[in-house]
Amino acid sequence: MISLSELHTDALCEIFNIGAGRAASSLSEIIGEEVQLSVPHVQIFPSSEIQAQKLPLDSARVGAVRQHFSGPFDAIAMLLFTEERALEIVRDMMGSHVSLAELAEFEQDAMCELGNIILNACLSAMADLLGLTLQSTLPQYTVDSPEFLLQNITGEIDQPVMMALHIDLTIEKRQTQGCLVFLLSTSSLKEFLSHIDAFITGI
Amino acid sequence: MNPATHVQNLVWNSIWNAINLGLILIDDQGVVVLWNDWVSEHSGITEKQAVGQTLESLFTDGLGASFKIAMQNALTYKLPVVLSSILHRSPLPLYPLPCTRKKQQARIHQSVSLTPIITPDGTHQCLIQITDTSVSFTREHMLKLHSKQLSIDATTDGLTGAYNRRYFNERFKAEFGRVNRQGTPLALLMLDIDYFKDYNDFYGHPAGDRVLIRIVELMKSQLNRTTDVVTRYGGEEFAILLPDCELEGARAVAQKIQHAMLKLNIPHAKSNAAGRVTLSIGIATHSVNSNCDAHLLLNTADTALYTAKHEGRNRIRYLLTQNEMSKDTAYLIDAGL
Numbered sequence: 001m002i003s004l005s006e007l008h009t010d011a012l013c014e015i016f017n018i019g020a021g022r023a024a025s026s027l028s029e030i031i032g033e034e035v036q037l038s039v040p041h042v043q044i045f046p047s048s049e050i051q052a053q054k055l056p057l058d059s060a061r062v063g064a065v066r067q068h069f070s071g072p073f074d075a076i077a078m079l080l081f082t083e084e085r086a087l088e089i090v091r092d093m094m095g096s097h098v099s100l101a102e103l104a105e106f107e108q109d110a111m112c113e114l115g116n117i118i119l120n121a122c123l124s125a126m127a128d129l130l131g132l133t134l135q136s137t138l139p140q141y142t143v144d145s146p147e148f149l150l151q152n153i154t155g156e157i158d159q160p161v162m163m164a165l166h167i168d169l170t171i172e173k174r175q176t177q178g179c180l181v182f183l184l185s186t187s188s189l190k191e192f193l194s195h196i197d198a199f200i201t202g203i
Numbered sequence: 204m205n206p207a208t209h210v211q212n213l214v215w216n217s218i219w220n221a222i223n224l225g226l227i228l229i230d231d232q233g234v235v236v237l238w239n240d241w242v243s244e245h246s247g248i249t250e251k252q253a254v255g256q257t258l259e260s261l262f263t264d265g266l267g268a269s270f271k272i273a274m275q276n277a278l279t280y281k282l283p284v285v286l287s288s289i290l291h292r293s294p295l296p297l298y299p300l301p302c303t304r305k306k307q308q309a310r311i312h313q314s315v316s317l318t319p320i321i322t323p324d325g326t327h328q329c330l331i332q333i334t335d336t337s338v339s340f341t342r343e344h345m346l347k348l349h350s351k352q353l354s355i356d357a358t359t360d361g362l363t364g365a366y367n368r369r370y371f372n373e374r375f376k377a378e379f380g381r382v383n384r385q386g387t388p389l390a391l392l393m394l395d396i397d398y399f400k401d402y403n404d405f406y407g408h409p410a411g412d413r414v415l416i417r418i419v420e421l422m423k424s425q426l427n428r429t430t431d432v433v434t435r436y437g438g439e440e441f442a443i444l445l446p447d448c449e450l451e452g453a454r455a456v457a458q459k460i461q462h463a464m465l466k467l468n469i470p471h472a473k474s475n476a477a478g479r480v481t482l483s484i485g486i487a488t489h490s491v492n493s494n495c496d497a498h499l500l501l502n503t504a505d506t507a508l509y510t511a512k513h514e515g516r517n518r519i520r521y522l523l524t525q526n527e528m529s530k531d532t533a534y535l536i537d538a539g540l
Binding site for chain 1: 268269276279280282283286287288289290316
């Protein structure tokens with residue numbers, strides 16, 4: 001089983017917080033409001049512990065933006081918010097004059113963009129700091145139970161490992177928790193950690 | 204090039220131009236490599252003019268800042284970027300057909316995605332796809348108007364324009380809850396037109412309808428705050444909700460309405476209360492300490508109205524709602540009439 005050393009966790013937190021900072025400034029520019037985004041917590045779960053209960057999502061239905069990326073290591077990255085939260089975020093982004101009912105039509109579009117901004121910011125921070133190039137698919141948005149979403153993607157990966165990041169997002173002083181999940185194969189995780197090791201040694 | 208490849212390329216070229224979607228391919232320097240017919244038609248710039256140029260130099264009349272950043276990110280990090288139509292609306296200067304490129308022509312609503320592509324020789328390019336979302340915007344706008352009208356229809360009385368009983372029930376519940384949460388008082392007025400059946404019988408229903416309309420106008424004109432709610436509670440019965448208002452305020456409103464009725468002076472030959480149309484008004488109030496539920500408050504206001512009727516009509520009566528008060532606590536308020 002792979003476990004993370006304290007150095008690994010610190011390095012991951014640093015990388016993802018740099019990504020979060022970039023995402024927050026992009027979001028601020030679009031919305032014209034102050035946006036704060038931070039990643040306070042990173043955890044790794046082995047295959048046997050890839051369960052929805054491990055994620056800080058207290059909801060039967062969640063909105064998920066998902067991108068598959070590849071490069072020196074492959075992973076599926078998925079940003080998750082509870083369904084109600086997702087709607088609130090989109091509403092905050094579009095201004096409060098938009099009603100929830102009206103959102104339905106644009107929810108998918110806007111959530112894809114929000115997820116795309118956060119995921120790309122994290123991936124680009126990773127690419128910059130670890131000195132590598134990553135490719136990615138376009139984002140897809142789905143709403144389902146967290147169990148189903150996890151099952152659905154773990155099936156696609158050989159010996160999967162889950163890396164879960166807690167996310168605090170604040171738009172217009174309203175705070176929202178979500179989580180960013182990376183599902184990697186064990187060999188991809190090893191490859192990823194070797195890049196992290198090189199990054200730590202390089203500091 | 205062998206003939207089979209040439210034919211295949213022609214087919215791809217036809218598909219590229221037949222697609223009902225804007226497609227632009229740029230190289231890693233942002234220079235246009237391919238430009239499909241859809242983009243030509245909607246931009247007024249031909250493929251010949253576009254190829255070899257940057258998007259900035261082609262779209263001199265405005266490339267959205269968000270688009271420039273997205274393109275920069277896509278080219279730098281080779282990661283795909285989406286720009287949703289709801290957050291960006293029209294990042295590129297593309298117009299409905301026929302495209303005139305005149306400033307007054309409104310841009311089409313767009314949903315844009317940028318996908319990095321690696322060519323066989325290892326260089327990076329970026330495919331820009333543009334979808335016209337104007338149709339869904341128009342549909343959304345229309346649905347919004349319809350839903351606004353429907354929600355007005357569902358909550359108002361068609362004749363008088365006052366809120367209806369359904370709206371009152373919801374609003375009353377909400378305002379009652381607010382008293383308990385925020386500790387602000389709430390006043391409820393129940394009003395009834397005196398001898399209205401006799402008015403209708405004598406002057407006819409169309410005249411009766413006009414009276415209802417004029418009285419609603421009158422009640423609205425006597426209320427100063429946007430939070431005050433006038434509802435048509437039944438046939439000739441009305442309810443007024445006054446949030447954050449105690450007895451003094453409620454009494455002042457009731458008296459203003461009575462004075463205005465006097466000034467309005469609608470003749471009513473069949474009224475035993477006066478020679479004109481008059482109102483009986485019952486008041487009940489609720490504060491956080493009054494140990495009362497919504498049902499009791501409503502009943503109390505109704506009983507106050509009944510008391511006003513019973514004592515000769517064209518008057519205002521107030522009743523305490525507290526459960527502990529005895530039956531003889533009907534407070535008479537001098538309407539000053």
